[in-house]
Amino acid sequence: MTLRMPMPDEGAIARRDEIARAMRAIVPGDGVIDDADGLRVYETDGLTAYRQPPLIAVLPETSAQVAQIAAWCHANRIKIVPRGSGTSLSGGALPLADGLLLVLARMNRVLHVDYDDRIAVVQPGVTNLAVTDAVSERGFYYAPDPSSQIACSIGGNVAENSGGVHCLKYGLTANNVLGAELVLIDGTIIRLGGRHLDPGGLDLLGVVLGSEGLLGIVTEVTVRILPRPETARALLIGFPGAEAAGACVAAVIGAGIIPAGMEMMDRAAIHAAEAFVGAGYPLDAEALLIVELDGVAAECRHLAERVSAIAKENGAQSLRVSQSEEERLAFWAGRKAAFPAVGRLAPDYYCMDGSIPRRRLPEVLSRMAALSRHYNLDVANVFHAGDGNLHPLILYDANEPGELERAEAFGADILRLCVEVGGALTGEHGVGVEKRDLMPVMFSGTDLAHQQRVKCAFDPDLLLNPGKMFPVLHRCAELGRMHVHRGQLPFPDLPRF
């Protein structure tokens, strides 16, 4: 294990029984877990390579309880790691040995739906798909659709600013949230935004979105809901290479068409998906595009013709346009099953998440192939082609000594490559612990200091989800804000790493 986390505070660990008593006074019933078996359930999230049971897990049911928990932890200098459904792929909800895990899964009610204002007010533990389920009867849906949408929670989506295959047209979580209730580390409950557009003032909600649980605890979210498009059609297009597929993507956008989704898979991913679900994918293709068009029927028909023509001009080898909803879903079945399908090719896989300018795709794929040879590990690629978000899946065997470390080194090289070509370390999975130490590849020390001062404005004692996102945890006082009390730093023994 190469990851270094802050040295646990032995003092906090020794206080576990006292903390449990205090928490049981706030959260009645079975919402406080402090036994080893119970805590093991929470030892990891979607990034399963890292495991650490929390000091204690607490499952509050109301905002008021969350506020009391935060206030108690703040007064007692106990760290808090918030967790929704635990599907983070970057270790955003990895517990701390000396920290309280605040599990928001029991706050799972849809509080209010207003179809005239096209909003839903939900608690953070509501799953992504449950928002759509709550409004589908009236023909509405919630647009962001991360692949874990059956399980992942809205609170987690807010923390990670989650995307999905349709964010090319409909945006990430941040583009679909109007307001939130946030509990600050000292227990203050604030409301940011509301049910209206443009709340005015500093866009604090904008910076809380995607802040990975480091700024506050989201206890209520107001999301926009949209009327479901009248219809949708998908095109399944095979190409002899990534260059041709990339050129087709550029030509579609160049023609003024923004599809609802535009996904690319490479040969390894095509074959794995086809073997897994039998979606009818062309096995002779080096690159496969799925282009989804949605809207009124006349628009879908019109655009399907235009995209078909563009695909042929760009060297498509095969082209199918879905003729029914069943066929459209079949086209997607392979893509949606790509991760587990690739998972059958090797005992383990490591899912990466870099973002690049689209035009650099062929170069990035060819350099990735060279890295694959260098590390002697196979890689399969699925790619949100419309918005430049790569998901290389590195295949390895954790039981082979050194393979996990090699997979991680390969992954880090891929992300460095993304930044080198003008891209970003993460398009939608977050930094968490996974990419924390790579942050200096993308940001200078001054850039990071400006980010961390935002953290200090919200959480000057660094009690919320420490060890995530920032490679070096500076004391806030060092960054230019003074919190010296009677000549002593608040954390004289705060571990540095």
Added chain:
Amino acid sequence: MTASPSPASADDLCDLFRAGAAAGEAVELVGGASKRAIGNPARTTRRIDLSAFRHVIDYDPAELLLTVGAAAPLADVERLLASEGQMLAFEPFDHGALSGGAGGTTIGGIIGAAVSGPRRLSAGAVRDHMLAFEAVSGRGERFKGGAAVMKNVTGYDLPKLMTGSWGQLAALTSVTLKVVPRPEVEATLLFRIAEDRAAVEAMAAAMGSPAEVSGAAHLPEDGITALRLEGFAPSVAARSRMLRGLLGPADAIEGEESHALWRRIREAAPLAGEDILWRACVAPSAGPALGEALRAIGGRHFYDWAGGLVWLSLPRDADQAPVREHAGRLGGQAMLTRAPDDLRRRLPALHPSHPDVAALTRRVKTAFDPAAILDPARWEAPDAD
């Protein structure tokens, strides 16, 4: 006010900010000077002319990305984008038009003031298109945020924090924006609806339908509800039929006539003149309650964003307090966008936040501008009652 320097580089700007911090001297950042009529006029600052940062740095139509200096004039940027059949989806406008002037507004000013027009309803706001920036913070340090890619969640979303910050955190030097293809066809359906509530209900029905309306405004004095459709010709035709089926007969305008209507709406032309002008945001269904309450005390208004944006004007001699009272009670906020100096000294331009949010806002500002040089007095009201 002392002489106004024109820094030629970000490093010059760092020097100016550090000098300002050392001397305790606030600076006023000026790009196109189109919004100087907003905020408290009674303050002492050193004016800094940012016009050196006006160049196009990179425009890649195929990637839908534009990087420009923050002082690039909006008009130039829009011309450049139009030459490639593209545009800024959030439909910005020149604030100068609200005060009878026009021209000169810059991209940095659009971002700083978060100026979104009618299409904000369907395509998102400035913040949703602001991907990356370079800036000099109030600490006199160069830093950057975001990345020039469509999708990025690396670190805090500082581009969003900069958007709408009115230059209180940093001076932007360059920005990268997401741009979009210009629609092939634009048509606006004009429905005759007399009552505000009926109009907002009709707009809610349209927005709740699959017709993909890209602009929804109601002009009470004309009794007209305007719904804009954009896209490919067969699609616009089909969606026009859909809306007429839903809401009844309507006149249609297209092309330049439709453009002109939406320009009038985004620049609040129906309320042009000398009256006090407010821009209030509420939940769309609450719009009529706000409009009607102000009408009762002599106000005029019209609605954009399907009712969620209420442009309001009140006579200069009217009590202005009810605007924020009503907007606040309805869960929204109101910005003072056109007022004479004496009123600007008594009423802060931006709607006051809840004290807990205000305290957090102050801490965030201090994080970027610890010496408070970035013109904080502009947002205060020294003569408040």
